[in-house]
Amino acid sequence: MNRVVDEKRIGVFSWQETHMDHIAASQLKNIYGKWFKLFNSGHPIKPNSTAGVSILLNKKYVDTENVKEYVLIEGHAIMLVIPSHRGETINILNIYAPNTPLERERMWAQLWHCHLENPELPFPTETLGDWNFVEDIKDRTSNKEETVPLSFICLKALFRMQDGWRTTFPDANEYTCFQKRTNVTTNETHVSGSRLDRIYVPVDRFK
Numbered sequence: 001m002n003r004v005v006d007e008k009r010i011g012v013f014s015w016q017e018t019h020m021d022h023i024a025a026s027q028l029k030n031i032y033g034k035w036f037k038l039f040n041s042g043h044p045i046k047p048n049s050t051a052g053v054s055i056l057l058n059k060k061y062v063d064t065e066n067v068k069e070y071v072l073i074e075g076h077a078i079m080l081v082i083p084s085h086r087g088e089t090i091n092i093l094n095i096y097a098p099n100t101p102l103e104r105e106r107m108w109a110q111l112w113h114c115h116l117e118n119p120e121l122p123f124p125t126e127t128l129g130d131w132n133f134v135e136d137i138k139d140r141t142s143n144k145e146e147t148v149p150l151s152f153i154c155l156k157a158l159f160r161m162q163d164g165w166r167t168t169f170p171d172a173n174e175y176t177c178f179q180k181r182t183n184v185t186t187n188e189t190h191v192s193g194s195r196l197d198r199i200y201v202p203v204d205r206f207k
Helices: 001-008 024-030 101-115 152-157 164-168
Strands: 012-016 035-041 053-058 068-071 077-083 089-097 125-130 162-163 177-182 189-194 198-200
Touching: 001 053, 012 089, 012 125, 024 035, 035 077, 053 077, 053 089, 068 101, 101 152, 152 162, 152 198, 162 164, 164 198
Parallel strands: 089 125
Antiparallel strands: 012 053, 035 053, 068 077, 077 089, 125 198, 162 198, 177 189
8 A cells, every 4th residue: 555655646545444443553653654644533342343434644745744633423434624725625524334224324414413513613625435325326237226315415415515426427337346246046146336435526626
């Protein structure tokens, strides 16, 4: 990862389902702290086996000294407010959504309440991660339509966010997650794809 981030000149590297507790995070900070600054939020109960979100900042390209960190939901939502030019900031919200629809619905509602109840909490300028569901039927090889929960619709409206890639490529079919499935009747195996990993940006920032 160190080599990839450096060679690709990546300033901000976000990843999900990290399964990393504070001990592992501290070890990484000790090893790579000269070049990178790591922000990590593990699952509060089972940090080594489920969930986890992290954001890595490359000190070559990012002002890491004046970053503000907000752990909104442990192991599932972390936001960094990063200083940019002319006094502006880049506010990156990194998401790892739960696997079950009910847990996801609760998570969107919790994020919605976090921002409404804390007026000092900035709105994200980029919201990204593993959403564990799709909005558009074209985002699954099965073309299976999913029910988008009201809490997500409300959160999306609050953040005024839109799916940047889907807006740019409205008819394209690309996938970020692949699963091998076996038909129990025919015993045939096929691979299904879905675009669970997405980046949302506010409408007025999208170019």
